[in-house]
Amino acid sequence: MISLRLYLRYYGCIMQKPVTMKDIANRLSVSSVTVSKALGGKEGVSEEVRNQIIQVAKEMGYRKNLIAKDMRDGTTHNVGVLIGERHMQRDCAYMRIQQELNKHLLNQGYYGIVELITSEDEETGKIPRLLCDNKVDALVLLGQLRPSYVKTILAFGFPYVFVDFFYENYQADAVISDNMYGGYSLTNHLLALGHRMISFVGNPMYSNV
Numbered sequence: 001m002i003s004l005r006l007y008l009r010y011y012g013c014i015m016q017k018p019v020t021m022k023d024i025a026n027r028l029s030v031s032s033v034t035v036s037k038a039l040g041g042k043e044g045v046s047e048e049v050r051n052q053i054i055q056v057a058k059e060m061g062y063r064k065n066l067i068a069k070d071m072r073d074g075t076t077h078n079v080g081v082l083i084g085e086r087h088m089q090r091d092c093a094y095m096r097i098q099q100e101l102n103k104h105l106l107n108q109g110y111y112g113i114v115e116l117i118t119s120e121d122e123e124t125g126k127i128p129r130l131l132c133d134n135k136v137d138a139l140v141l142l143g144q145l146r147p148s149y150v151k152t153i154l155a156f157g158f159p160y161v162f163v164d165f166f167y168e169n170y171q172a173d174a175v176i177s178d179n180m181y182g183g184y185s186l187t188n189h190l191l192a193l194g195h196r197m198i199s200f201v202g203n204p205m206y207s208n209v
Contacts, residue, residue: 019061024056027060028052028056039062076135078110078113078130081098081112081139081142082142082153083098083115083117084122084144085118086119087143098142110137125152127152136158140160141153141160141163142164144164161174162175
């Protein structure tokens with residue numbers, strides 16, 4: 001039996017009757033089997049009918065039963081987002097990145113579970129709770145973490161991607177800004193204005209420039 005908490009997790013807090021394949025079938029005067037084949041990408045349905053069913057399903061707000069699917073194939077449809085606590089200051093860019101990331105995950109049928117990593121966690125190598133509980137299918141590491149801590153996290157074997165940082169010794173996908181060119185352009189701009197005493201203010205440990 002699915003708990004109320006899990007139900008709300010997938011369907012939101014508005015308690016409304018979910019749209020079923022039978023509802024779609026009744027709308028189009030076709031069988032539920034035809035709807036199932038069309039939405040499942042199976043043969044036995046013409047392309048025209050398939051497109052009609054998909055369009056009506058979208059209009060009616062139909063959502064696949066991800067809970068049942070997850071129980072069958074052992075997936076969670078959750079993506080863990082690990083962020084260094086020091087990066088999540090009020091009104092910082094990382095908060096906006098995290099919000100946009102969650103929106104895109106939802107559009108793809110996934111949920112982002114955020115866990116903040118404290119400096120003490122990094123120093124002691126404390127494992128994030130979402131990894132200990134095996135609650136995710138993949139990881140997004142948002143904002144630079146200590147190399148030793150990253151090594152500990154990646155040892156769990158989850159697919160992962162770095163966001164706003166990278167380490168050259170990892171063959172991994174990374175989404176980053178061009179800090180090198182940005183620093184070069186900024187310095188040239190200051191030089192063009194006549195400035196000569198130029199300093200870098202920041203933490204070299206957490207800068208890829």
